[in-house]
Amino acid sequence: xxxxxxxxxxxxxxxxxxxxxxxxxxxxxxxxxxxxxxxxxxxxxxxxxxxxxxxxxxxxxxxxxxxxxxxxxxxxxxxxxxxxxxxxxxxxxxxxxxxxxxxxxxxxxxxxxxxxxxxxxxxxxxxxxxxxxxxxxxxxxxxxxxxxxxxxxxxxxxxxxxxxxxxxxxxxxxxxxxxxxxxxxxxxxxxxxxxxxxxxxxxxxxxxxxxxxxxxxxxxxxxxxxxxxxxxxxxxxxxxxx
Amino acid sequence: xxxxxxxxxxxxxxxxxxxxxxxxxxxxxxxxxxxxxxxxxxxxxxxxxxxxxxxxxxxxxxxxxxxxxxxxxxxxxxxxxxxxxxxxxxxxxxxxxxxxxxxxxxxxxxxxxxxxxxxxxxxxxxxxxxxxxxxxxxxxxxxxxxxxxxxxxxxxxxxxxxxxxxxxxxxxxxxxxxxxxxxxxxxxxxxxxxxxxxxxxxxxxxxxxxxxxxxxxxxxxxxxxxxxxxxxxxxxxxxxxxxxxxxx
Ligand SMILES: Nc1ncnc2c1ncn2[C@@H]1O[C@H](COP(=O)(O)OP(=O)(O)OP(=O)(O)O)[C@@H](O)[C@H]1O
Ligand SMILES: [Mg+2]
Numbered sequence: 001x002x003x004x005x006x007x008x009x010x011x012x013x014x015x016x017x018x019x020x021x022x023x024x025x026x027x028x029x030x031x032x033x034x035x036x037x038x039x040x041x042x043x044x045x046x047x048x049x050x051x052x053x054x055x056x057x058x059x060x061x062x063x064x065x066x067x068x069x070x071x072x073x074x075x076x077x078x079x080x081x082x083x084x085x086x087x088x089x090x091x092x093x094x095x096x097x098x099x100x101x102x103x104x105x106x107x108x109x110x111x112x113x114x115x116x117x118x119x120x121x122x123x124x125x126x127x128x129x130x131x132x133x134x135x136x137x138x139x140x141x142x143x144x145x146x147x148x149x150x151x152x153x154x155x156x157x158x159x160x161x162x163x164x165x166x167x168x169x170x171x172x173x174x175x176x177x178x179x180x181x182x183x184x185x186x187x188x189x190x191x192x193x194x195x196x197x198x199x200x201x202x203x204x205x206x207x208x209x210x211x212x213x214x215x216x217x218x219x220x221x222x223x224x225x226x227x228x229x230x231x232x233x234x235x236x237x238x239x240x241x242x
Numbered sequence: 243x244x245x246x247x248x249x250x251x252x253x254x255x256x257x258x259x260x261x262x263x264x265x266x267x268x269x270x271x272x273x274x275x276x277x278x279x280x281x282x283x284x285x286x287x288x289x290x291x292x293x294x295x296x297x298x299x300x301x302x303x304x305x306x307x308x309x310x311x312x313x314x315x316x317x318x319x320x321x322x323x324x325x326x327x328x329x330x331x332x333x334x335x336x337x338x339x340x341x342x343x344x345x346x347x348x349x350x351x352x353x354x355x356x357x358x359x360x361x362x363x364x365x366x367x368x369x370x371x372x373x374x375x376x377x378x379x380x381x382x383x384x385x386x387x388x389x390x391x392x393x394x395x396x397x398x399x400x401x402x403x404x405x406x407x408x409x410x411x412x413x414x415x416x417x418x419x420x421x422x423x424x425x426x427x428x429x430x431x432x433x434x435x436x437x438x439x440x441x442x443x444x445x446x447x448x449x450x451x452x453x454x455x456x457x458x459x460x461x462x463x464x465x466x467x468x469x470x471x472x473x474x475x476x477x478x479x480x481x482x483x484x485x486x487x488x489x490x
Contacts, residue, residue, distance in 0.1 A: 017312075019347065020347075023346070023347065107333075108332075111328055111330060111333075112326040112327070112328060112330040113330050113331075113332055113333075115287075115292055115326065115330065116324065116326060116330040116332075118291075118292060119290055119291070119319060119322060119324045120294065120319065120320075120344050120347065120348065121315075121316045121319035121320055121342075121348070122347055
């Protein structure tokens with residue numbers, strides 16, 4: 001409980017005593033590259049393969065002649081959009097971005113770089129963390145859209161190359177009974193998860209005490225806590241929006 | 243001038259500072275000396291406002307730091323330059339960007355003026371031409387000097403250095419000591435140096451404060467240091483064989 005209270009106080013300090021706006025703009029751009037652009041590769045790999053695997057496995061399970069083959073594509077699409085693209089991508093990002101943020105801030109803390117900022121009269125929490133949070137909330141939805149696209153494309157490639165589904169059936173399937181609202185829901189999730197991952201990891205890193213060992217522990221803790229938070233939030237969002 | 247009044251600070255039930263008072267004079271290098279773990283860094287952090295003391299006051303030219311509004315605290319902070327024990331350079335920025343950082347954040351100077359000021363500070367600490375390197379690519383002594391350059395870039399009125407020459411070879415250590423003393427006299431600022439290096443004590447100690455287990459046991463200059471009758475201080479000074487021989 002005390003930790004959760006401290007976490008909310010920490011969130012409060014991000015928004016008080018801010019610095020000049022152009023400073024944030026520059027930092028925001030840097031962080032978008034660090035958080036977003038540098039994650040494109042891993043997100044692309046993971047989502048393409050997950051899409052491919054879900055297509056093959058769904059086809060494997062749907063052997064009934066009563067169900068049209070295009071249903072495979074429909075299932076891949078809905079799994080990708082509703083769950084795999086947003087949640088799995090964000091779990092992967094929690095590992096990559098979360099440990100990165102906690103490690104960076106933890107190192108800055110123990111090498112007194114945070115103190116150096118404070119002594120200059122700069123709100124170190126706001127200066128260091130706020131751009132990361134905004135960058136995560138801005139870039140994660142884009143990464144998830146990319147992931148969903150590549151996932152469905154991966155399913156197409158795997159399905160057609162192995163011959164379990166024809167290109168025509170696949171395209172028919174992914175257009176069949178499409179619900180645009182799901183796309184909106186898909187973008188809400190990474191927006192929320194991005195906030196959770198960046199703030200939880202920043203919190204872990206920012207309050208690191210001790211030395212290199214504790215920085216490592218803070219990174220691990222950041223990833224663990226972010227993943228738990230994502231799963232809980234995933235459930236709550238599903239209750240709330242569907 | 244900085245007045246330190248009866249600073250008390252505990253962590254949990256461990257009392258680290260037990261009422262330390264002293265005056266840091268302008269235009270002089272003030273030294274805090276003492277063994278490892280006696281609370282020197284904690285006292286420094288209390289003075290510069292990073293750790294709030296449980297009791298006592300810090301007066302910057304009669305402005306009480308902890309009883310001031312945020313605006314006054316900010317303006318006092320803008321008059322401080324601090325060199326941290328490990329340099330505390332931002333590792334994602336080049337040497338030049340590190341030194342320019344306070345100018346970017348706190349002033350409205352033009353880019354050309356900033357560049358000129360940074361070049362001047364680099365030259366002042368004898369590091370011309372290293373501006374493009376990253377902190378990870380320079381040696382420990384150079385980091386300390388970059389740290390000093392960053393501390394003086396805003397023309398501070400108060401300069402704080404936590405162990406500016408620990409871990410350096412004797413020659414570089416002496417150079418850094420001299421640099422600090424020169425800057426202090428040149429700009430007539432109030433300088434506080436924390437050290438346990440006897441060389442620097444003898445070299446630059448104009449006002450020396452000896453800290454021992456949370457108390458100030460002795461205060462004076464490097465002339466009278468050798469002739470004190472405080473047992474703990476003598477033990478600290480004459481740990482070195484050379485100095486022991488010198489006394490006898
Ligand atoms: N944040 C903290 N929490 C708890 N205890 C602390 C904290 N900071 C310092 N201490 C304790 O205060 C005591 C004094 O520490 P300090 O860092 O001031 O020593 P020092 O005199 O600077 O030593 P050194 O010369 O080795 O740097 C130590 O025993 C340390 O354990
Ligand atoms: Mg210390």
